Amino acid sequence: MNEIRNDTQRLSYLQAIIEAQREEMRRDPNVILMGEDIAVYGAQSLFEEFDASRLRNTPISENSFVGVGIGAALTGLRPIVDLTIASFCYLASDQLLNQAAKLRFMTGGQLRVPFVMRTSTFYNNRTAAQHADRPYPLFINTPGVKVIAPSCASDMKGLLKSAIRDDDPVVVFEDINLWGKKEEVPTDPDFLIPIGEAAIRRSGKDVTIVAFGGTVSHALAAAEALAVDGIEAEVIDLRTIAPMDRDAILTSVAKTGRLVIADNSHNVGSVASEIAAVVVEEGFESLRRPILRVTAPQVHIPYNGTLEKQLFVSKDRIVEAVRMLV
Amino acid sequence: MNEIRNDTQRLSYLQAIIEAQREEMRRDPNVILMGEDIAVYGAQSLFEEFDASRLRNTPISENSFVGVGIGAALTGLRPIVDLTIASFCYLASDQLLNQAAKLRFMTGGQLRVPFVMRTSTFYNNRTAAQHADRPYPLFINTPGVKVIAPSCASDMKGLLKSAIRDDDPVVVFEDINLWGKKEEVPTDPDFLIPIGEAAIRRSGKDVTIVAFGGTVSHALAAAEALAVDGIEAEVIDLRTIAPMDRDAILTSVAKTGRLVIADNSHNVGSVASEIAAVVVEEGFESLRRPILRVTAPQVHIPYNGTLEKQLFVSKDRIVEAVRMLV
Amino acid sequence: MLLDPGFRLEIYRRMVRIRLFEEAIIAHHPVGHLSIGQEGAIVGACMALNEDDYVTGTHRSHGHPIGKGADLRPLMAEIFGKRTGICKGLGGSMHLTDTSKGLICESAIVGGGFPLATGAGLSAQVRGSGQVSMCFFGDGATNQGTFSESVNMAAIWKLPVIYFCENNGYAVTTPVSRSHGQPDIARRADGFGIPGVTVDGQDVEAVLAVTREAVSRARAGEGPTLIEARTYRFDEHSNRLAIPIKYREEEEIRFYRETRDPITLYRVVLAEAGLGDDLASVDAEVREAIKDCVAFAKDSPEPEMSDLWDNMYSNPIHLPGKPRP
Amino acid sequence: MLLDPGFRLEIYRRMVRIRLFEEAIIAHHPVGHLSIGQEGAIVGACMALNEDDYVTGTHRSHGHPIGKGADLRPLMAEIFGKRTGICKGLGGSMHLTDTSKGLICESAIVGGGFPLATGAGLSAQVRGSGQVSMCFFGDGATNQGTFSESVNMAAIWKLPVIYFCENNGYAVTTPVSRSHGQPDIARRADGFGIPGVTVDGQDVEAVLAVTREAVSRARAGEGPTLIEARTYRFDEHSNRLAIPIKYREEEEIRFYRETRDPITLYRVVLAEAGLGDDLASVDAEVREAIKDCVAFAKDSPEPEMSDLWDNMYSNPIHLPGKPRP
Numbered sequence A, B: 001m002n003e004i005r006n007d008t009q010r011l012s013y014l015q016a017i018i019e020a021q022r023e024e025m026r027r028d029p030n031v032i033l034m035g036e037d038i039a040v041y042g043a044q045s046l047f048e049e050f051d052a053s054r055l056r057n058t059p060i061s062e063n064s065f066v067g068v069g070i071g072a073a074l075t076g077l078r079p080i081v082d083l084t085i086a087s088f089c090y091l092a093s094d095q096l097l098n099q100a101a102k103l104r105f106m107t108g109g110q111l112r113v114p115f116v117m118r119t120s121t122f123y124n125n126r127t128a129a130q131h132a133d134r135p136y137p138l139f140i141n142t143p144g145v146k147v148i149a150p151s152c153a154s155d156m157k158g159l160l161k162s163a164i165r166d167d168d169p170v171v172v173f174e175d176i177n178l179w180g181k182k183e184e185v186p187t188d189p190d191f192l193i194p195i196g197e198a199a200i201r202r203s204g205k206d207v208t209i210v211a212f213g214g215t216v217s218h219a220l221a222a223a224e225a226l227a228v229d230g231i232e233a234e235v236i237d238l239r240t241i242a243p244m245d246r247d248a249i250l251t252s253v254a255k256t257g258r259l260v261i262a263d264n265s266h267n268v269g270s271v272a273s274e275i276a277a278v279v280v281e282e283g284f285e286s287l288r289r290p291i292l293r294v295t296a297p298q299v300h301i302p303y304n305g306t307l308e309k310q311l312f313v314s315k316d317r318i319v320e321a322v323r324m325l326v
Numbered sequence C, D: 001m002l003l004d005p006g007f008r009l010e011i012y013r014r015m016v017r018i019r020l021f022e023e024a025i026i027a028h029h030p031v032g033h034l035s036i037g038q039e040g041a042i043v044g045a046c047m048a049l050n051e052d053d054y055v056t057g058t059h060r061s062h063g064h065p066i067g068k069g070a071d072l073r074p075l076m077a078e079i080f081g082k083r084t085g086i087c088k089g090l091g092g093s094m095h096l097t098d099t100s101k102g103l104i105c106e107s108a109i110v111g112g113g114f115p116l117a118t119g120a121g122l123s124a125q126v127r128g129s130g131q132v133s134m135c136f137f138g139d140g141a142t143n144q145g146t147f148s149e150s151v152n153m154a155a156i157w158k159l160p161v162i163y164f165c166e167n168n169g170y171a172v173t174t175p176v177s178r179s180h181g182q183p184d185i186a187r188r189a190d191g192f193g194i195p196g197v198t199v200d201g202q203d204v205e206a207v208l209a210v211t212r213e214a215v216s217r218a219r220a221g222e223g224p225t226l227i228e229a230r231t232y233r234f235d236e237h238s239n240r241l242a243i244p245i246k247y248r249e250e251e252e253i254r255f256y257r258e259t260r261d262p263i264t265l266y267r268v269v270l271a272e273a274g275l276g277d278d279l280a281s282v283d284a285e286v287r288e289a290i291k292d293c294v295a296f297a298k299d300s301p302e303p304e305m306s307d308l309w310d311n312m313y314s315n316p317i318h319l320p321g322k323p324r325p
């Protein structure tokens, strides 16, 4: 979805992850990759190119292998830890939030923490509640961690590469519902997308739709459907969840006066809640209508697939929300 | 602060915790207490009355002893686990969020989880960032857990007793800044405060101030100060963070049209953010001014006490926020 | 150990029920992690328990309830995601938890069952109920911190817990030799001051014998035991996960399937004991039961949206997204 | 082991520096968890390291940087919460992390240092730097899941890590006998296939000797070692926590203070080795250094609000609550 540079290559979202890692591992010998069965989760081609010492299959010890990555980051490496499924984040949250997020601060700036944790949300996959979490909010309340949630292959490549080069801990939320989606992705090894900047995916004057990760394509589809009826939605892809690009949101709402937020988190304490709070605090004067959150309801994710898929953000649910506002 | 029943007794907030536990342990032999060095954290008098088998000093293994409590709750006990300091919650969050919160649902209602986890926020205590978390938001995004944060001794007693009798997992946030505060507390062993209901601590027509736990006394002091200038604030003590008493908040804002939220969480993704989101979504028509969040800024808690105490909610910060709205 | 013929046939029956139940899954609704090859370990352990003893299991969850004697219909309906499922279609393949048989959790969070099983042991001890708690887990799970934490707690408090490792040699693609500082899992017990025993998991009666000993220790107040049953998973890690690499030899798989199948091995034992004639009738009976449970599952209704809300809390709570009544 | 007299005096000097540093804390700014009584274990371990070797420590954080040779002024200023502190007054008593001496973390989250130390070992191995990583922790911390998880990972990968337990017998009020399935912490090593050794932590040269052996193994690529040093904390768990119960006997405390003080014991050794005359001058020198660092700390300015924001991220980010420039 980004402007196409000189050369591009058709990659899926998952391939973009692998290519970003490959390029950064080529560029910097201190970049390593760790995780459980990493070959299964896409990295098998990296084993052909790089020394096994930089590709670590870990035992099933989430809190510790995330912490091992952090310790390595404190001492000269730039580790990427693949936590596979986002429901396992709670297990690793102590090392992430009590150590990685705090160590630079607590040492008065003596340390830096160039650490990347990848994790993917496995919803809509009939794996039930212990595998289907979308715990985006888990890492935004504690300061010190950057959190990205790319919505397409080229963004994934550019943002993940920025994350690997960043000197702060970055959590990368992948969305398995996007893994197979292909698009043209720049091949420039220095193609980077800055962390902290949202993208306007579609301009419009009637309503702002903020989305990220897996909800962006639904927001764009909703905008197309609404356009048929003459409603012009502006679609903002947040790209980075923390630190959030509040200016992009506030500027858009200043124009449209209406806001719908599409977030697959559970409703309460969601990223959508934070966005709504920012806008009613700082953009109240421009608000003409309530802010609506399109989220997963406050109920667990069932195994039954028919029910499961009704819980997440869809084009129709966004359209319905917008129609309540205009 | 509650209406005084027949008999009362002067208790500190910490004593109210102990008495609530004592009464419930007397009432039901299945209530047990577990935690690290529990005698140090107030429970020593319980050792005189109850069998050691119901008072378990645990090894330092947060995720597991919380999980042991949950397993015991699934099989006939009603355990209270004291997690002492809230900064350790991340370590135990997997068992809480992936097991306790989900097991009733995932077994189609076969199981119930009468489990209480107590934890206290240790801010303003010069123990630095790894001991000073106020992770209220950690447990609100995942459904299935109830979360309470009492603001005074009698509420603590009544709510903690309700939590112990509840068949769902309940997280109890204590505030060490309140531990020493005394008041008259009902002695009736069936004195209960229902989980999920906020309390209006002061009526007013000009602005609503929502607070909970350690911020309530600051909100009340702010209201007194504002009253001198003729500004009448309505102060709502949330008492329960999840499920939130949204009706109480919306009703008050419908009257006042103005809202300030006092929450010692870090700003981003705070409980205050959730409240603001609910009100701009469901109470927009009554809102006359922006919703302001008075929270801890998005920075870690320093060891230096002079700086630390400026980061939290205070009477002055609430007064200042209200003055921006009226 | 002299076992009653009826008891032996029940052992055999439960193993065959697991095997055919999972073959039916492959045929009719291919989801999940299969226990085929591991039936000896599972049933040997379960047959040492009373009906009201507790069990926690894993993502590989079909064997434990069947081993513990659960009805097949609600289990198969759960696989199909139906409302008549043991978990009303909300839990699914990794979570066949039948509480009527003492199961309290099949954790898809690897290592998640250790504390819960330990807590069930604590509960039995505090209540003086005489129950024991059986904790099933894989070789990979022993690297989770909750293993050491929980075993240690059970050791201090002498809780009636049996930690039963189904060591099938691999965690997804990772062999024990590359994930464990040393490969004898039972040897970890000594660090926590409890007995650790290794047993051939393909020999169901050997498993039964060591488990019975652990159960008696537990009931006698002598505390937990760690049992490592060496077994093998005949199929892939999961029906649903494509494994792009070769991590075990065809030769190895063939060896286990052909020479170390716990059911085949037990058939020989029972035939030698003169029970050969009974085997065919057990097989036929189980085949019928499987047909029946598949038909039941297919014919059952799906759960409804309201079921989600109804199974959230012990009291009615109005939460965001819940349809107003 | 034949140690150079200068080296022996440096061992002695560092122990005395820890002791007097903490006595000054008691006198001038009573916060935190003291290492008094444990100096032999700490200094014996640190003296086996090179300056660029890594160290992680605990809430009981004063001894490790001093043992590793850190300057006292920034340490004492940190205790006082001053801007000249090693962590600019942001970390404080539980977090005296001096990275110039290889320290990367003093974790107030018990058990938090295990993965970090292990990661430092991984880093040294991947970069081929020849460094080792020294992980200090208490007896109580060994019950945290991160202990087993991390030791196991170091064992698999043969990482150059030394897991060094300062076993002072108690975690706050909980004795090892009531928190460990069996009390020999070193015995846990075997479960992970690494050597575990126990040493008298009050005998600084004995500690040095076993640590040197572990360090050579680590540098030679032979992997981690677990060392359990038996020691004792002379003071309360923390200056700031009121302990309402009696959990250890006066008799026991007196025994250790009077007969097992690592500094007193080492003075005897050095005196016997003919170094008696040097001890007094070391003492005097350290006393001066302590006076100096206390004065420095007292005279130093407090940090400012902008320091908080400046130490959050590697790049300037405008976050909620940050004063707009």
Ligand SMILES: Cc1ncc(C[n+]2csc(CCOP(=O)(O)OP(=O)(O)O)c2C)c(N)n1
Pocket: A036, A060, A062, A088, A091, C059, C060, C108, C109, C110, C111, C137, C138, C139, C140, C141, C142, C168, C170, C171, C172, C237
């Ligand atoms: C906490 C956690 N981490 C990782 C996974 C992904 N996962 C599912 S099964 C499995 C392997 C488990 O191995 P083992 O314990 O040996 O059990 P087996 O599958 O061999 O029966 C892994 C890594 C998970 N479900 N939970």
Ligand SMILES: Cc1ncc(C[n+]2csc(CCOP(=O)(O)OP(=O)(O)O)c2C)c(N)n1
Pocket: B036, B060, B062, B088, B091, D059, D060, D108, D109, D110, D111, D137, D138, D139, D140, D141, D142, D168, D170, D171, D172, D237
């Ligand atoms: C994760 C965690 N749990 C609990 C605590 C509270 N706590 C601080 S020190 C301590 C005891 C630690 O004992 P040990 O590891 O033996 O170290 P020692 O204090 O004896 O040096 C405890 C329980 C903590 N800081 N972190």
Ligand SMILES: [Mg+2]
Pocket: C138, C139, C140, C166, C167, C168, C169, C170, C171, C172
């Ligand atoms: Mg396995």
Ligand SMILES: [Mg+2]
Pocket: D138, D139, D140, D166, D167, D168, D169, D170, D171, D172
């Ligand atoms: Mg100790």
